[in-house]
Amino acid sequence: MLPALRNRNYRMWLIGLSVANIGTWMQRTAQDWLVLELTGKSGTALGTVTGLQFLPILLVGPVGGMLADRFPRRRLLLWTQLVAGVCGVALAALVLGGAVRTWHVYLIALLLGLVNAVFQPTVQAFVLELVTREEVPSVVGLSGGSFHAARLVGPGLAGALIAVTGTGPVFLIAAATVLSPVTALLRMDPAGLHEVPAERGGLSMIVDGLRYAVRDPGIRLVLGVTAFVGTLSANTQITNALMATKEFGRGAREYGLLGSVVAVGSLAGAALAARRKAVPLRFVAASAPAFAAANLVSGLMPGYAWFAVALVPVGVAQLTFITAANSSLQLRSAPEMRGRVMALFMMLTMGTTTIGAPLVGWLAQAWGARAALVGINLAALLGAALVLLLHRPALRSLGAEEHKDGHREVEVGTT
Structure with missing residues (x-):
């Protein structure tokens, strides 16, 4: 248990x-x-x-x-x-x-x-x-x-x-x-x-929360990659509908099946997350581009069946990133700031649906469903990589601190 x-x-x-x-x-x-x-x-x-x-x-x-x-x-x-x-x-x-x-x-x-x-x-x-x-x-x-x-x-x-x-x-x-x-x-x-x-x-508490999030390099990094991945990659419900109907010429039943496939992948990701005992910042940093890359690969699949198969790792990658980022933010935030930090996270994962979904629809109308799926996830991948590059010194120093803390815990536990 x-x-x-x-x-x-x-x-x-x-x-x-x-x-x-x-x-x-x-x-x-x-x-x-x-x-x-x-x-x-x-x-x-x-x-x-x-x-x-x-x-x-x-x-x-x-x-x-x-x-x-x-x-x-x-x-x-x-x-x-x-x-x-x-x-x-x-x-x-x-x-x-x-x-x-x-x-x-x-x-x-x-x-x-x-x-x-x-x-x-x-x-x-x-x-x-x-x-x-x-x-x-x-x-x-x-x-x-x-x-x-x-x-x-x-x-x-x-x-x-x-x-x-x-x-x-x-x-x-x-x-x-x-x-x-x-x-x-x-x-x-x-x-x-x-x-x-x-x-x-x-209301000044809102400004205090924003300042706190911006000043903490670990929180800033997680929110930065979430801004790109949450806005551009987390639109599987829209992209699945467009790929099923416009790219593969399928109906409602086949579209519904794609949603179930993603959910199965997500459940597998949740099972893996539930067994995780720690969430290093490097793991969060790696899971963001991995999610965008999994989506990008799905957009390259040649047919409906292959696309459906590719959605399983998409579901795993999405849940892995969301749970890793969520856990990291909760553990890094001061207790009195946690609500405001998590509000920023929810804005970037759920609220940006109102931006990402119309953008995907417009790109699909202009370029086609496949090009839209590949294009937005390529942009998410590049955006996440840019955030990680800008935070490289902070990621290195924070990772070293996590390693020391983990080693210290092991020594205490052994003692």
Whole structure:
């Protein structure tokens, strides 16, 4: 058994979060289907509702990070889950009452995006209040596995229910899943938590967080490579759709299969991450260009079957980079700054979807799907390499410090 799973508080939280993750994927699937129903299958409307869910993380992510450091994180997580549940119930009521309009879906998607802008940095920073520093890499891997396992289960379950009941009951079920993490948070043993005292201050805390991230060479390096890889390489949902339909002339079933293949690779990456005991900065530095390179190679595959096979290492590389960068930032950040640093990370991994996805679509329209996939990942690879080159002295010195610390720990343990 992984050491972290012996921790009752974390075990309850992982179960609660896993149930909520399934609900999140059900909500997104039903939301997208509802928009297509209301707009006559408008791709523009579908893109709009997706953008509204991710745009708040890009625009107000630092505010979410400030709140994560300003207020007790467990209490903040409770409120975010309850608000998300209310949004789901409201949308279900509109659908079941026959009063739903497209703008209702847009508004609720925006509200859920705002909730997520607070939830994401808070839940990332909350990890170190549940477990020890040594358990963080495996815990991040377990969380990633939970999310991608839900990605395999949630959409399929939502699709089956929509075919029988319509979207209304699906929204109700998705809303009910928030009770699982809420229950876990309420039942936690306070004595087993490593709570961080809340910081005092206002919006100036955001500026302080930015300065802190820029001045720390290790954090700056991780965020730098994430800016390129997160914006350009982490668009597999869009590139898979374009490659399946435009490059290989396949339909919805084949496109859906590609998503499952990536998820399988991601689960394998999560399993490897859960076994990892340490995350050296050099490992993070290597995993970023490796992710871009795996995507680039997939774009060179000659046919649909080969492309699908190439997506397995893409999924492994993506999850490896995300979990390694996440763990490194959490362990390097001062406890009172962790929420703001993780907010910057979530902006660069999730919020930049609103930039990367339209860019990929435009390039595919101008150059073709294959050229777009290869081009954006070549740019990500070069950008990550540039960041690493600029941080080469810092990477060398920080790597030496990590080696000394690791050697010292081994000596102490042996003694």
